[in-house]
Amino acid sequence: MPDMIISPELALLIEAALGGKSKPPFHLYQSKIVWPKLARMANWHQVRPLLLDHLQSGAEQPDIPAKHLADLKAFAMGQAITNMAFLGISVRLYQELNTAHVKAFLMKGALWAWLLYEKPNQREFGDIDFFIKEEDVSESLATLQKSGFAPDPYRRYLFGNDALKQAYLATDYQLPLEPIEEHTLQSLEVQWRPSYPRYCYDLTWEELSKDMIQVQMAGSTIPIPRMENQLLLMVIHHGGIEQWDKLKYMADFVRLLRKHANGLDWAYIQDTAKKKGFNRLLRESLAMVHMLTGETFLSPQFEGVSYIPSEDFQREILKHWENERPVLKSKSWRIFVYNMRHRDNLSIKISIIAAHLRYLTYWKLLWHKAFWYKKHRS
Numbered sequence: 001m002p003d004m005i006i007s008p009e010l011a012l013l014i015e016a017a018l019g020g021k022s023k024p025p026f027h028l029y030q031s032k033i034v035w036p037k038l039a040r041m042a043n044w045h046q047v048r049p050l051l052l053d054h055l056q057s058g059a060e061q062p063d064i065p066a067k068h069l070a071d072l073k074a075f076a077m078g079q080a081i082t083n084m085a086f087l088g089i090s091v092r093l094y095q096e097l098n099t100a101h102v103k104a105f106l107m108k109g110a111l112w113a114w115l116l117y118e119k120p121n122q123r124e125f126g127d128i129d130f131f132i133k134e135e136d137v138s139e140s141l142a143t144l145q146k147s148g149f150a151p152d153p154y155r156r157y158l159f160g161n162d163a164l165k166q167a168y169l170a171t172d173y174q175l176p177l178e179p180i181e182e183h184t185l186q187s188l189e190v191q192w193r194p195s196y197p198r199y200c201y202d203l204t205w206e207e208l209s210k211d212m213i214q215v216q217m218a219g220s221t222i223p224i225p226r227m228e229n230q231l232l233l234m235v236i237h238h239g240g241i242e243q244w245d246k247l248k249y250m251a252d253f254v255r256l257l258r259k260h261a262n263g264l265d266w267a268y269i270q271d272t273a274k275k276k277g278f279n280r281l282l283r284e285s286l287a288m289v290h291m292l293t294g295e296t297f298l299s300p301q302f303e304g305v306s307y308i309p310s311e312d313f314q315r316e317i318l319k320h321w322e323n324e325r326p327v328l329k330s331k332s333w334r335i336f337v338y339n340m341r342h343r344d345n346l347s348i349k350i351s352i353i354a355a356h357l358r359y360l361t362y363w364k365l366l367w368h369k370a371f372w373y374k375k376h377r378s
Contacts, residue, residue, distance in 0.1 A: 004024075100140075149177040203229075240338075
């Protein structure tokens with residue numbers, strides 16, 4: 001493995017976000033931390049509460065300027081208040097969906113903050129996500145509208161036509177909702193697939209909801225997918241779609257493994273990843289965790305185990321961690337290229353290409369999307 005040279009700012013953020021039994025095999029290109037740069041990077045990686053906890057841990061740490069320390073404390077306090085408020089909102093909305101007989105479960109940010117972190121305020125998140133059985137999406141929208149949330153103007157435009165609505169449900173995977181009136185929660189999403197169908201991560205509601213477990217949240221008991229499916233969803237979203245672009249994503253993954261790896265059904269995880277064509281992405285991600293933390297979570301039965309990620313995989317992640325990435329209006333091409341590089345084999349890659357070609361046959365939906373964006377272009 002070639003020497004990996006990173007900034008001291010990134011090295012400190014990796015240590016703060018992930019910890020581990022050993023430090024990663026990195027070399028620093030300078031010794032002095034540039035605090036404004038560190039603050040900017042911590043914001044990008046969404047690990048400011050973790051950075052504050054690390055700097056206040058009592059271990060030998062660099063002296064942080066008073067202004068930056070005060071900024072971190074102020075943000076962490078606000079995040080703690082937000083997280084507790086969102087936790088209560090999440091449970092209340094789930095109960096309302098359940099009362100309306102909508103098949104749904106809470107997912108991603110709010111859930112993982114509660115399940116995986118020592119303190120829920122350690123994880124930054126700004127919205128709430130529910131996975132809905134596709135047949136129940138319309139009922140979920142009606143229920144959530146009664147609670148004060150409705151689709152954004154773009155989706156309302158598409159859902160105003162039944163044919164466009166069905167085409168949207170067939171080609172997309174999530175629907176952002178906005179508060180109808182002023183509300184603490186500014187972003188709520190319903191999701192009926194793990195990702196866009198054209199990327200072929202085809203975990204169904206039936207697969208995800210099988211053998212669900214019960215967890216206690218905000219004084220209530222709610223069902224969620226078992227930990228094996230939580231891990232698979234994380235690899236799909238954080239790895240296959242977001243491409244491990246931020247330390248926050250890797251922090252989630254490491255914490256799930258630390259808490260649950262010994263009790264996971266790894267045969268099921270790998271069998272499912274193979275069937276869906278992302279076993280390579282799973283293996284690379286686990287190898288990246290080992291490289292960053294020195295920790296090993298796999299059983300000997302896990303096929304193709306490697307403790308070193310491929311040079312291309314690790315270089316790509318570290319590049320984005322160090323330099324950030326521009327925010328795009330559409331990340332479709334970026335996601336397509338990434339999946340063509342890192343999915344399992346030619347068969348799944350052909351399936352992805354075929355799915356993209358099928359997407360182009362929804363010409364009426366594409367025309368209306370283009371019309372909307374042209375009309376509302378800023």
